[in-house]
Amino acid sequence: MKLLLPLLICITAIFLAYNSSIKDSLKDSFLTFIQQQAPSLSKYLDTTNIVNQTNVNLETPTPIVFPITDMSVPRAIRQAFVAIEQAEGAGARVRRSIGTAKLRNFSPFLMLDHFTIGKGAGFPDHPHRGQETITYLLSGGVDHEDFAGNKGTIGPGDLQFMTAGRGIMHAEMPHENEDGSPNVGMQLWVDLPQKLKFCEPRYRDLRAEEIPLATVDDGRVTIKVISGQSHGVDSVRDLAYTPVWILDIAIKPGGRISQPLPQGWNSFAYTLAGETIFGSNDSTRLVKEFTNVEFEQKGDFVELSVPDSAEKDSRIFLVAGQPLDQKVVQYGPFVLNTQEEVYQAMLDYQTASNGFERTRNWQSEIGKRMA
Numbered sequence: 001m002k003l004l005l006p007l008l009i010c011i012t013a014i015f016l017a018y019n020s021s022i023k024d025s026l027k028d029s030f031l032t033f034i035q036q037q038a039p040s041l042s043k044y045l046d047t048t049n050i051v052n053q054t055n056v057n058l059e060t061p062t063p064i065v066f067p068i069t070d071m072s073v074p075r076a077i078r079q080a081f082v083a084i085e086q087a088e089g090a091g092a093r094v095r096r097s098i099g100t101a102k103l104r105n106f107s108p109f110l111m112l113d114h115f116t117i118g119k120g121a122g123f124p125d126h127p128h129r130g131q132e133t134i135t136y137l138l139s140g141g142v143d144h145e146d147f148a149g150n151k152g153t154i155g156p157g158d159l160q161f162m163t164a165g166r167g168i169m170h171a172e173m174p175h176e177n178e179d180g181s182p183n184v185g186m187q188l189w190v191d192l193p194q195k196l197k198f199c200e201p202r203y204r205d206l207r208a209e210e211i212p213l214a215t216v217d218d219g220r221v222t223i224k225v226i227s228g229q230s231h232g233v234d235s236v237r238d239l240a241y242t243p244v245w246i247l248d249i250a251i252k253p254g255g256r257i258s259q260p261l262p263q264g265w266n267s268f269a270y271t272l273a274g275e276t277i278f279g280s281n282d283s284t285r286l287v288k289e290f291t292n293v294e295f296e297q298k299g300d301f302v303e304l305s306v307p308d309s310a311e312k313d314s315r316i317f318l319v320a321g322q323p324l325d326q327k328v329v330q331y332g333p334f335v336l337n338t339q340e341e342v343y344q345a346m347l348d349y350q351t352a353s354n355g356f357e358r359t360r361n362w363q364s365e366i367g368k369r370m371a
Contacts, residue, residue, distance in 0.1 A: 098110070
């Protein structure tokens with residue numbers, strides 16, 4: 001029974017989803033059968049255990065960040081690799097680095113995409129459960145719409161933080177720019193703490209003009225402090241449940257920056273443009289664009305610079321996050337802590353229940369652009 005149960009759930013969920021004439025009594029009988037035959041799953045099928053968690057204590061420890069001194073230790077590079085472009089969604093192209101065979105289980109980070117979306121492409125209606133997504137638009141425009149009636153647009157330099165929580169269905173569709181240029185951005189998936197996996201979904205936007213700037217090295221380095229802090233400049237507010245720092249760093253030829261990071265956090269840098277030198281003294285590495293640089297967890301800061309001879313500026317997406325001490329079980333857009341919870345997410349989505357009730361007969365307006 002244990003081996004056949006996952007297959008039975010999937011087959012029955014698909015049957016329920018594609019046979020709209022099925023009687024509610026049959027659906028109830030199926031759920032009752034699962035509860036009787038599989039006690040290990042019953043707690044996930046019981047909607048009383050999937051509660052509105054908006055009142056959960058969200059306090060997190062203040063990150064420990066030491067000022068750089070002669071005793072400070074730079075973080076070493078664990079690995080660096082180029083993100084290979086691949087197809088994703090409906091006609092979109094992405095350079096995925098986190099969430100590939102090269103870099104998995106890098107808590108709290110689940111996936112990192114550097115996306116390019118042109119005319120006729122996009123990410124039409126799709127579900128999520130159990131994670132947060134952070135979308136940072138570099139150029140163009142992207143519309144979003146979800147099954148709760150939320151709608152909005154982000155433009156160049158804007159960010160959208162989406163918490164999927166117990167379940168959300170939404171679409172993300174690009175603009176058709178007058179000059180024919182594509183829409184380019186970054187999307188980072190961040191795991192939610194176990195206690196928040198079933199919180200209510202929510203959105204928060206951060207506009208480009210709200211992001212504070214830090215300038216160092218006589219103006220040769222500029223840092224957009226999206227989240228966290230850099231050289232005396234703090235971000236305006238925390239927008240993700242899981243603590244993360246996000247810095248967009250631009251370095252002119254000859255520029256250099258030493259950036260402190262919270263103790264014990266995982267961190268990486270993604271090079272958006274130009275060539276960047278990571279490290280200093282006898283331990284340096286020259287990295288080209290579209291490369292993900294994973295740092296060791298030990299260390300106080302990372303050092304970045306651009307050669308005087310460089311032909312153009314360098315741009316780096318530097319991110320650090322507090323690791324979560326929990327198991328990750330992921331199936332596509334569903335990110336939970338056990339296989340049973342993933343099976344339940346699939347069933348809930350297909351049967352429009354336990355957080356996905358509003359998916360029934362819902363279709364986004366922006367998703368119709370794909371027709």
